[in-house]
Amino acid sequence: MDKKTEQKKVFLDIVQQLRQLIKTEKIQAGEKLPSERVLSERLSVGRSSVREALRSLELLGLIETKHGGGTFLASTQKHQLVEILSMFILEDEKSKKDVELTRQIHEKEAIRVISCIETLRTLPVWDSFFVKLEIEGTINCLDVLREIIITSGNRLSLKVWFQLAVYDGDRLNRNSTEEEKLIIQTMLKSMQLGYEKEALKSYEQWMKTVQSN
Structure with missing residues (x-):
């Protein structure tokens, strides 16, 4: 798998991880998500890759980062946009x-x-x-x-x-x-x-x- 394909896979892995967290842990809009370190460990990827993927999710409005406070889930209605884009990966x-x-x-x-x-x-x-x-x-x-x-x-x-x-x-x-x-x-x-x-x-x-x- 080349570098570019691997980066796309990391992005999808993080999206899928967030969806699983929402479903199994019943995370509500406004609640805090796992840290970069935790996501890095769960996905077995570097923290820099996690950081880049989270930045993309933030641009889409799926998550919100508060300075010094961590990353929080935005409205789950916005997740449909990522699912649509993920179909064309x-x-x-x-x-x-x-x-x-x-x-x-x-x-x-x-x-x-x-x-x-x-x-x-x-x-x-x-x-x-x-x-x-x-x-x-x-x-x-x-x-x-x-x-x-x-x-x-x-x-x-x-x-x-x-x-x-x-x-x-x-x-x-x-x-x-x-x-x-x-x-x-x-x-x-x-x-x-x-x-x-x-x-x-x-x-x-x-x-x-x-x-x-």
């Missing part, structure tokens, strides 16, 4: 493509929203990306997509996107190539100017480049 090529396409749907919609709303497309964050590209010559691909999703203002879309992006992290969480740099600049500039079609065209060109890497 990349066990075959079709599932991988489904996850990728679903992630892109959220990204395209976010680009449309930003392109159509002046207050969003004129935010200084886009200029900061241009400055970074100019000074450093590259930019983290995942950072750009994350900012687009966040800026669009759809919190549910953000939670779903975070988890979908985890599955494609190797291809996204890296610095842009020289070819991608030009495409990203065109996409961001088109978005700033409100040119929705041009921004989406550049985005699709970028994703084709990502797929070829």
Whole structure:
């Protein structure tokens, strides 16, 4: 089993462990969950792996971390979202493509929203990306997509996107190539100017480049 597959397995193991805890120990929303150390021992994985998985669960709203107080169970109604995503845990090529396409749907919609709303497309964050590209010559691909999703203002879309992006992290969480740099600049500039079609065209060109890497 390769490293990427193992990381996904750890995530599912923790989700299943939490479901079992809820069922057998009758943990209610707002009650404290086992510590990282306990979960690490039960799953026979490192605490760093447990910590990363818990962070993903927190982004989905399944758990809540209180500084100095531990981790607590959120509303159990939210667990259905993780169960749906878990069905597409990349066990075959079709599932991988489904996850990728679903992630892109959220990204395209976010680009449309930003392109159509002046207050969003004129935010200084886009200029900061241009400055970074100019000074450093590259930019983290995942950072750009994350900012687009966040800026669009759809919190549910953000939670779903975070988890979908985890599955494609190797291809996204890296610095842009020289070819991608030009495409990203065109996409961001088109978005700033409100040119929705041009921004989406550049985005699709970028994703084709990502797929070829």
